[in-house]
Amino acid sequence: MQQHRIVVLGAGYTGATAAGRIAKRLHRDDVDITLVNAEPDFVERVRMHQLATGQELRTRPFAEMFAGTGVRLKLAQVTAIDADRKTVTVEATGAGEESLAYDTLVYALGSGWDDQGVPGVDRHAHQIASRPGALRLSERLAQLGAGQPVVVVGAGLTGLEAATEIAEARPDLDVALVARGGLGDWLADKGRAHVREVAGRLGITVHEHAEVTAVDADQVALAEGRFVPSAATVWTTGFAVHPIAKATTLEVSDTGQIVVDRTMRSLSHPDVYAVGDAALVEGPGGKPLRMSCASGVPTAWQAADALAARLAGAEVPTVPIRYFNQCVSLGRKEGLIQYVTADDRAKKAALTGRTAALYKELVCKGAAWGVAHPTVGMPARRRRVAPGA
Numbered sequence: 001m002q003q004h005r006i007v008v009l010g011a012g013y014t015g016a017t018a019a020g021r022i023a024k025r026l027h028r029d030d031v032d033i034t035l036v037n038a039e040p041d042f043v044e045r046v047r048m049h050q051l052a053t054g055q056e057l058r059t060r061p062f063a064e065m066f067a068g069t070g071v072r073l074k075l076a077q078v079t080a081i082d083a084d085r086k087t088v089t090v091e092a093t094g095a096g097e098e099s100l101a102y103d104t105l106v107y108a109l110g111s112g113w114d115d116q117g118v119p120g121v122d123r124h125a126h127q128i129a130s131r132p133g134a135l136r137l138s139e140r141l142a143q144l145g146a147g148q149p150v151v152v153v154g155a156g157l158t159g160l161e162a163a164t165e166i167a168e169a170r171p172d173l174d175v176a177l178v179a180r181g182g183l184g185d186w187l188a189d190k191g192r193a194h195v196r197e198v199a200g201r202l203g204i205t206v207h208e209h210a211e212v213t214a215v216d217a218d219q220v221a222l223a224e225g226r227f228v229p230s231a232a233t234v235w236t237t238g239f240a241v242h243p244i245a246k247a248t249t250l251e252v253s254d255t256g257q258i259v260v261d262r263t264m265r266s267l268s269h270p271d272v273y274a275v276g277d278a279a280l281v282e283g284p285g286g287k288p289l290r291m292s293c294a295s296g297v298p299t300a301w302q303a304a305d306a307l308a309a310r311l312a313g314a315e316v317p318t319v320p321i322r323y324f325n326q327c328v329s330l331g332r333k334e335g336l337i338q339y340v341t342a343d344d345r346a347k348k349a350a351l352t353g354r355t356a357a358l359y360k361e362l363v364c365k366g367a368a369w370g371v372a373h374p375t376v377g378m379p380a381r382r383r384r385v386a387p388g389a
């Protein structure tokens with residue numbers, strides 16, 4: 001029997017998890033699994049604010065992570081997909097273009113920053129959605145002297161983490177945070193009060209109910225006509241997916257995310273699965289999942305298990321996908337664990353202080369560890385692929 005060719009695009013939290021889990025679910029002789037990624041080591045995106053403040057992160061080479069698993073790593077940039085002919089075009093440095101044929105595709109290319117078309121952002125602002133972006137910001141921060149202003153735009157989870165991390169690491173800088181609404185307004189009372197208290201303690205100036213309309217080299221403009229001086233502007237107003245899926249015949253949403261069913265299978269192309277930030281997934285309460293590791297990793301488990309079960313002709317299992325908490329670092333010594341409902345609404349309860357910082361650190365470590373151990377606690381039952389699948 002010919003091996004079933006599975007190509008997984010992207011080795012972030014979700015693609016790497018999906019590839020490893022599929023390899024543990026199906027018999028080695030029956031499948032050929034290729035994982036395509038642009039970089040040779042795993043990037044812990046959830047720690048990019050740490051990298052931006054000059055902290056060293058542990059290197060996690062894929063060659064070690066996937067040694068002996070049956071997953072073949074292809075280091076290359078994905079440039080196009082033909083979802084009807086079932087091919088992916090990739091470009092490896094120095095090796096030119098190559099076409100990879102697949103029987104089943106798992107799309108996990110994640111996301112990058114979203115400049116939202118605000119004038120000047122693409123030229124003057126920094127981003128921490130990627131490693132190159134975080135390293136550039138780190139260089140810029142190192143050039144700044146005492147008293148120079150840094151403005152973080154966007155006070156969601158990423159902006160809060162970035163502003164507090166910078167303020168803690170560089171107390172000599174004048175850090176400001178621009179929030180479209182009230183600071184932490186989605187949190188419950190205890191969590192909101194804690195975020196305010198920590199921001200105050202770290203000397204962060206918060207501009208609430210403010211909209212940035214333009215970014216220049218030395219300032220940001222607010223809609224109300226005010227200007228906030230800035231020697232380094234950090235743009236954290238959300239993530240946007242890469243345009244590759246949108247350029248295919250795959251059904252995508254307005255956001256460019258691949259539209260999938262409950263098993264992460266594309267609605268338009270049943271031989272394609274999409275996971276993580278790249279997928280538009282309906283979560284609890286019918287709300288789309290937010291781009292996060294917290295919900296992205298379970299989508300990878302679900303896709304891997306559904307794909308393997310279908311190939312083996314077995315019943316498709318359902319992996320629970322829901323939220324439990326929002327884990328926010330507020331520098332290295334402070335944190336907030338905001339407990340939430342299944343559909344991500346804040347409950348009253350929250351953990352704060354050093355315990356929360358430690359909890360968050362364990363969550364980050366656990367997320368990276370889980371990528372290398374995608375079936376921990378579950379029987380790694382390797383099924384045979386059914387003939388003709």
Ligand SMILES: Cc1cc2nc3c(=O)[nH]c(=O)nc-3n(C[C@H](O)[C@H](O)[C@H](O)COP(=O)(O)OP(=O)(O)OC[C@H]3O[C@@H](n4cnc5c(N)ncnc54)[C@H](O)[C@@H]3O)c2cc1C
Pocket residue numbers: 009010011012013014015036037038039043045046047048049076077078079108109110111128129130158161242275276277278291292293294295296327328
């Ligand atoms: C600073 C920061 C803090 C965060 N904190 C949290 C948090 O506390 N909790 C939480 O749940 N979420 C957090 N997130 C969000 C979380 O990191 C993302 O939701 C998560 O990384 C999505 O996983 P993914 O596998 O879909 O994509 P990614 O992790 O982005 O992985 C995509 C992979 O695809 C590769 N790739 C992309 N394009 C190509 C291409 N064309 N060719 C080849 N390879 C390509 C990339 O190199 C990468 O390896 C944070 C994000 C940031 C930036």
